[in-house]
Each structure stands twice: as structure tokens, then as C-alpha cells.
Amino acid sequence: xxxxxxxxxxxxxxxxxxxxxxxxxxxxxxxxxxxxxxxxxxxxxxxxxxxxxxxxxxxxxxxxxxxxxxxxxxxxxxxxxxxxxxxxxxxxxxxxxxxxxxxxxxxxxxxxxxxxxxxxxxxxxxxxxxxxxxxxxxxxxxxxxxxxxxxxxxxxxxxxxxxxxxxxxxxxxxxxxxxxxxxxxxxxxxxxxxxxxxxxxxxxxxxxxxxxxxxxxxxxxxxxxxxxxxxxxxxxxxxxxxxxxxxxxxxxxxxxxxxxxxxxxxxxxxxxxxxxxxxxxxxxxxxxxxxxxxxxxxxxxxxxxxxxxxxxxxxxxxxxxxxxxxxxxxxxxxxxxxxxxxxxxxxxxxxxxxxxxxxxxxxxxxxxxxxxxxxxxxxx
Amino acid sequence: xxxxxxxxxxxxxxxxxxxxxxxxxxxxxxxxxxxxxxxxxxxxxxxxxxxxxxxxxxxxxxxxxxxxxxxxxxxxxxxxxxxxxxxxxxxxxxxxxxxxxx
Numbered sequence: 001x002x003x004x005x006x007x008x009x010x011x012x013x014x015x016x017x018x019x020x021x022x023x024x025x026x027x028x029x030x031x032x033x034x035x036x037x038x039x040x041x042x043x044x045x046x047x048x049x050x051x052x053x054x055x056x057x058x059x060x061x062x063x064x065x066x067x068x069x070x071x072x073x074x075x076x077x078x079x080x081x082x083x084x085x086x087x088x089x090x091x092x093x094x095x096x097x098x099x100x101x102x103x104x105x106x107x108x109x110x111x112x113x114x115x116x117x118x119x120x121x122x123x124x125x126x127x128x129x130x131x132x133x134x135x136x137x138x139x140x141x142x143x144x145x146x147x148x149x150x151x152x153x154x155x156x157x158x159x160x161x162x163x164x165x166x167x168x169x170x171x172x173x174x175x176x177x178x179x180x181x182x183x184x185x186x187x188x189x190x191x192x193x194x195x196x197x198x199x200x201x202x203x204x205x206x207x208x209x210x211x212x213x214x215x216x217x218x219x220x221x222x223x224x225x226x227x228x229x230x231x232x233x234x235x236x237x238x239x240x241x242x243x244x245x246x247x248x249x250x251x252x253x254x255x256x257x258x259x260x261x262x263x264x265x266x267x268x269x270x271x272x273x274x275x276x277x278x279x280x281x282x283x284x285x286x287x288x289x290x291x292x293x294x295x296x297x298x299x300x301x302x303x304x305x306x307x308x309x310x311x312x313x314x315x316x317x318x319x320x321x322x323x324x325x326x327x328x329x330x331x332x333x334x335x336x337x338x339x340x341x342x343x344x345x346x347x348x349x350x351x352x353x354x355x356x357x358x359x360x361x362x363x364x365x366x367x368x369x370x371x372x373x374x375x376x377x378x379x380x
Numbered sequence: 381x382x383x384x385x386x387x388x389x390x391x392x393x394x395x396x397x398x399x400x401x402x403x404x405x406x407x408x409x410x411x412x413x414x415x416x417x418x419x420x421x422x423x424x425x426x427x428x429x430x431x432x433x434x435x436x437x438x439x440x441x442x443x444x445x446x447x448x449x450x451x452x453x454x455x456x457x458x459x460x461x462x463x464x465x466x467x468x469x470x471x472x473x474x475x476x477x478x479x480x481x482x
Binding site: 290294328331337338339351352353354366367368369370373374375376377378379380 | 382385386387391393451456458467472480
């Protein structure tokens with residue numbers, strides 16, 4: 001299979017992602033029937049349920065699936081290779097949006113005893129196949145929802161005649177040519193209709209392109225997604241021009257996963273400096289606060305006007321201590337370079353040290369993995 | 381108390397026992413290259429025995445005739461004859477230590 005052929009397949013699936021016409025239900029159901037006929041062990045397709053929106057589709061799957069549907073898809077997955085999730089484009093956004101409903105995204109693996117001891121499992125089925133909901137990251141792996149890169153890969157494999165379950169794969173592709181999601185249960189196929197409208201949110205003149213999409217469904221439901229994260233209308237409005245958000249707004253106005261994404265896009269150092277040390281110290285999420293403090297840098301932290309560190313001075317330097325509510329203190333030692341610069345001044349530098357050091361001497365000694373015996377006979 | 385010599389972010393600790401070095405050179409040996417500044421700490425000596433750590437950095441020195449440590453941004457330091465352990469400055473980051481930037 002040539003690269004250009006594969007690219008053509010992928011492009012076709014990306015274009016298909018923007019289809020907002022009502023699904024051709026007769027064609028989709030005919031393809032689903034073929035899928036059941038090929039699968040054999042599903043007992044044939046007795047009933048088709050159509051969901052009018054992604055959330056409705058997710059609800060149906062959640063209510064009706066007792067594990068066998070996933071088992072079928074797992075068997076199906078074993079016939080194919082791993083494909084990385086789609087990185088961008090409307091098709092990827094569609095897959096992310098679908099996956100954000102949680103139950104649609106699952107990781108399959110052989111269960112082992114450690115998982116059961118840790119309680120990290122949902123249910124052991126008779127074949128020891130466990131499924132764990134993992135969210136959006138697995139969207140490229142799921143065969144039953146729309147993911148252009150994976151679907152193009154299926155086409156490649158079909159064309160090369162390498163698929164052991166080609167009938168099922170071909171039927172699955174035909175289903176997804178008509179609608180964005182499909183879930184097979186014994187006797188019952190669940191299919192999802194196309195959205196009636198897909199529009200990017202964000203002002204057209206925004207300097208940073210928004211990656212948000214609004215899906216309007218025929219049921220009247222409207223759902224908004226930003227980087228695959230389901231958001232409210234108010235949040236979508238804020239995210240429509242992310243370049244206008246202040247650092248403080250990023251830290252204070254958003255849910256953790258949105259905040260993490262905004263910080264990743266803007267850069268932790270930019271956000272930390274923009275917000276100021278005082279605001280960073282008040283971040284409730286310990287992991288995030290530490291990340292921002294590290295990005296801020298020890299010197300900037302000491303001299304930020306929002307922070308008033310305690311200081312201890314001796315012949316070896318100055319030790320600064322900043323108390324962080326609910327976390328360990330931040331200790332920074334300022335050391336003078338013993339050799340003067342060409343203009344006669346002495347350059348200083350700042351090093352972070354553990355919170356249990358008490359003096360500048362102890363702090364500098366720690367930086368060389370020494371204790372109270374630190375006393376160089378010469379230093380330059 | 382151990383006798384120590386410091387040039388910027390490098391510390392030399394005089395060792396009580398003589399070192400039986402695995403490698404030898406004469407003239408000069410680069411002890412550390414500043415990743416930020418690009419300036420190196422270079423030891424000049426007639427005879428230099430040395431060992432390296434798992435990161436291939438000079439970790440111990442044997443200087444039977446002593447030597448002089450030079451760096452573009454620091455005054456030189458004379459090291460008397462003897463054996464030395466070489467330590468690099470580190471920083472703290474939430475339970476971990478990382479090499480200090482130079």
C-alpha cells in the first residue's frame with residue numbers, strides 16, 4: 001500500500017467526519033447486519049437502537065452492556081495492529097468528543113492477580129479479560145467509533161488482504177461511513193446518528209486558533225468540546241479566545257483538566273510569572289503548584305513582591321525560607337561567586353536546598369553532599 | 381575535618397588514602413564543562429591519575445606533583461600533591477537532587 005493511497009483513505013475519513021446529514025439508516029443497518037453475520041457468536045441482529053446524540057449513545061451502551069460487547073470488540077481488536085490516536089483535525093476532535101463520555105473508551109488487557117489485590121479492576125469475566133475505562137487517550141484504538149487514522153489503517157489492511165476477520169472489518173467500515181459510532185450487543189446493535197451541525201467556537205479573528213467544537217444534535221441537544229473535554233457554554237465562551245486569558249484566570253477559573261491543558265499550551269513559566277508567586281502559592285493542587293514553582297525559578301520566587309521570605313545570613317551566604325501552606329517550605333540559598341567580575345562586582349547565584357536545612361552554611365554544604373565539616377581552604 | 385577546595389560549582393575533597401587510579405594522563409584534564417556557560421574547569425598537572433563515575437565524569441584524582449585548576453570565570457586554585465574526590469554542586473527539587481546549572 002502506498003503512502004499516497006493511505007493518505008487518500010485518511011483524508012476521506014476526515015471529510016466524512018464533517019458529515020452533518022442524517023445517517024442513511026438503511027445502509028448502516030444493512031452493514032451492521034453483515035457485521036453480526038460475520039461475528040457469528042452474537043446471535044444475529046434482532047434489534048437496532050439509534051441514539052440521536054453522543055451522550056445518548058454513551059448512556060445506551062452503559063445501560064445495556066454487561067461486558068460481552070467489549071469482549072466482541074476485544075476479539076475484533078486482536079485482528080489489527082496498534083494505531084496511534086489521531087493527532088488533529090475534525091475527525092480526531094469527533095473521536096475525542098465521543099471518547100469523553102468515558103464508557104466508550106476502554107483499554108483491554110489480560111487481568112493479572114496484582115490488579116485484583118490492589119482492587120484496581122472492574123470485573124473479572126470468564127475469560128480473564130478485563131476492561132478499564134481510561135478516557136480520551138485511547139480513541140485511536142477503538143474500532144467502533146470514528147477515528148480516521150485507524151479507519152484508514154483498516155482500509156490498508158483490507159486492501160492488502162492481511163486481515164483474518166476481513167468480513168467484520170469491512171462491515172465495520174461500512175457502518176462508520178454512515179454514522180460516527182456503533183456498539184454490538186448480543187442481538188442488539190446500537191448506532192449513533194450524525195450531529196446536525198458542527199461549528200468551531202471562537203472568534204474568527206482570534207490569533208490562536210481555538211480547538212473547540214460545538215455539536216448540535218437533531219434532538220436539540222448541544223454539546224461543546226475543547227481538546228476533547230466536554231465544557232459548558234460559559235467555559236466555551238472563555239476558551240474561544242485563549243490568548244486573551246490572563247494567567248490568574250487560567251489558574252482560578254477552570255476545572256483541573258482544562259487548566260492543565262491551558263498551562264501546557266501557554267508554558268508553565270509564562271503562567272507562573274504572569275500570575276505572580278503569591279497566586280501560585282495559593283494553587284490548591286499540590287502537583288500543579290510544585291510544577292509552577294519550579295518553573296518560576298528560585299531567584300524570581302525570592303524577589304517576587306508577593307512573597308516575604310524569612311532570611312538567615314552567615315559567612316557562606318543567605319538562606320531564604322518561604323512557607324507554603326500545606327506543603328514543605330521552599331528554601332533557597334544565595335551564594336556569592338568568590339571571584340569578582342571584570343567590573344569588580346560579585347555575581348550571586350541561587351540554589352534550592354532541602355527544607356530541613358537551618359543555616360546558609362548547612363545549605364551550601366548540602367549542595368556538595370557534605371555536612372558541618374564544609375569549610376574550603378580556598379574558593380574562587 | 382576534611383580539607384576542601386572549591387572552584388565555582390566543583391569541590392575537591394582531600395582523601396586520606398592514596399588513590400590507585402585506573403586511568404592516567406599528563407598535561408591537562410577537563411574536569412567539568414559548564415552546560416550553560418560553556419566554560420570548563422580544566423586541571424593542569426605534570427601527572428594525573430583519575431577515575432570516572434558511571435556518567436564518565438571525573439570522580440577521583442591522584443596528583444603526585446599537585447596541579448592547578450583553571451576556569452575562565454574563576455581565579456585559579458593550586459592543589460597540593462595528593463588524592464582528591466571530585467564533587468559537583470547539586471540542587472534540591474521536592475525530595476530529589478539534580479545537578480546545579482553552570
